[in-house]
Amino acid sequence: MPNSPAPTKTPVGTATASNVATRFVDSGNRRLAYRRIGHGKPVLLCTRFRGTMDVWDPAFLDALADEGFEVITFDYAGLGQSTGERTLDPAQLAIDARDLMEALDLRDVAIGGWSLGGMVAQIVLARYPQRISHAVLIGTTPPGPNVKPAEQLFYDTAVIPEYGLKEETILFFEPRSAASRAAAELSVARIAARQGDHSPPVPADWAAENLGSTPRSPLFPADAILEALKHTRIPVLHVGGDHDIIFPVENWYALNQALPTLQLVSFPQSGHGPHHQYPEAAAAHIATFLRHTPLS
Structure with missing residues (x-):
C-alpha cells in the first residue's frame, strides 16, 4: 500500500474545518450532509452521541x-443537516457511513469514529470491509463484556439539555487536571469559532431516551462484531484518555492479545475526548498509524 504524502501546512485560502461549506448527497430516501477538507487518503469520521459535524474540534480536523x-465528517440520517429517519442504533448509523462512501465513491478508506461513532466504525469494518483499509477509534468501547464499568457521572451529565464549559470538561476532559481544564476551555472556543452553516443540535430529550440512566455491561453488545475484530486483517487503532468516564480504556487493554491488529494509544490526564485535548498529537499518531501499518 503506498504511503500517504508527507504533512504540509495548510495554504492561506484553503478550506479549513472552521470555514468549509457543507455539501449534500442523495442516497436512498434521504440526503446526507457532509464536509470535506484536505487531500489524500480519505478518513471518514463518525460522530459521537448527541453529535453533528459541528462537535469536532477544528484543530484536530x-x-x-x-x-x-x-x-x-457527516451528519447521521435525520440529525443535523441530514434528512431521513433518525436513530442512534449503531448498526443503522453504519449504513449511513457505507452509503456515503458509496455515493462519494470513496475507496481505501480509513473509517474513524468517536464514542458512539467508534461503535459505528467497528460495524463498518466488520460488515462492509471492501472499501476499508484501516479503522481509527477514538474514546469508544470494544464489543462484549466490560472489565471496567462506566461511571454514573457520565449518565447524569450527558442528558443536560445544553452543554456549557463545565459539562464539556466533565464529559470530554479530566476535571481533576488543571492542564486538561485549560485545554477544555481552548477546545470549546475553537469549536465555537465557526461562523454560520451550523448543523442543528441533536434533540436532547430524544437522545436522553436512547441513552438510559445507569451504566450497563456490555455497553456494546455485539458478539458478531467482536468475533470479526478477532479475525480481521484490517489494522485497528484506539486513541483514548487515561480516565474516560463512559468508555474506560482498560476495556481495550483487556483484549490486547485477543485482537490481532489492535494498537493502543492512551493520553495522560485526559478523558473521553483526547483528540480535543491533544489535537495535533492525536492527529500525528493517527497519521503515523495510517502511513506505516499495512494489512496484517
Missing part, C-alpha cells in the same frame, strides 16, 4: 488534513 489526508 485541520491537523489531520495537514498530515496529508482528506478528512470527511
Whole structure:
C-alpha cells in the first residue's frame, strides 16, 4: 500500500474545518450532509452521541488534513443537516457511513469514529470491509463484556439539555487536571469559532431516551462484531484518555492479545475526548498509524 504524502501546512485560502461549506448527497430516501477538507487518503469520521459535524474540534480536523489526508465528517440520517429517519442504533448509523462512501465513491478508506461513532466504525469494518483499509477509534468501547464499568457521572451529565464549559470538561476532559481544564476551555472556543452553516443540535430529550440512566455491561453488545475484530486483517487503532468516564480504556487493554491488529494509544490526564485535548498529537499518531501499518 503506498504511503500517504508527507504533512504540509495548510495554504492561506484553503478550506479549513472552521470555514468549509457543507455539501449534500442523495442516497436512498434521504440526503446526507457532509464536509470535506484536505487531500489524500480519505478518513471518514463518525460522530459521537448527541453529535453533528459541528462537535469536532477544528484543530484536530485541520491537523489531520495537514498530515496529508482528506478528512470527511457527516451528519447521521435525520440529525443535523441530514434528512431521513433518525436513530442512534449503531448498526443503522453504519449504513449511513457505507452509503456515503458509496455515493462519494470513496475507496481505501480509513473509517474513524468517536464514542458512539467508534461503535459505528467497528460495524463498518466488520460488515462492509471492501472499501476499508484501516479503522481509527477514538474514546469508544470494544464489543462484549466490560472489565471496567462506566461511571454514573457520565449518565447524569450527558442528558443536560445544553452543554456549557463545565459539562464539556466533565464529559470530554479530566476535571481533576488543571492542564486538561485549560485545554477544555481552548477546545470549546475553537469549536465555537465557526461562523454560520451550523448543523442543528441533536434533540436532547430524544437522545436522553436512547441513552438510559445507569451504566450497563456490555455497553456494546455485539458478539458478531467482536468475533470479526478477532479475525480481521484490517489494522485497528484506539486513541483514548487515561480516565474516560463512559468508555474506560482498560476495556481495550483487556483484549490486547485477543485482537490481532489492535494498537493502543492512551493520553495522560485526559478523558473521553483526547483528540480535543491533544489535537495535533492525536492527529500525528493517527497519521503515523495510517502511513506505516499495512494489512496484517
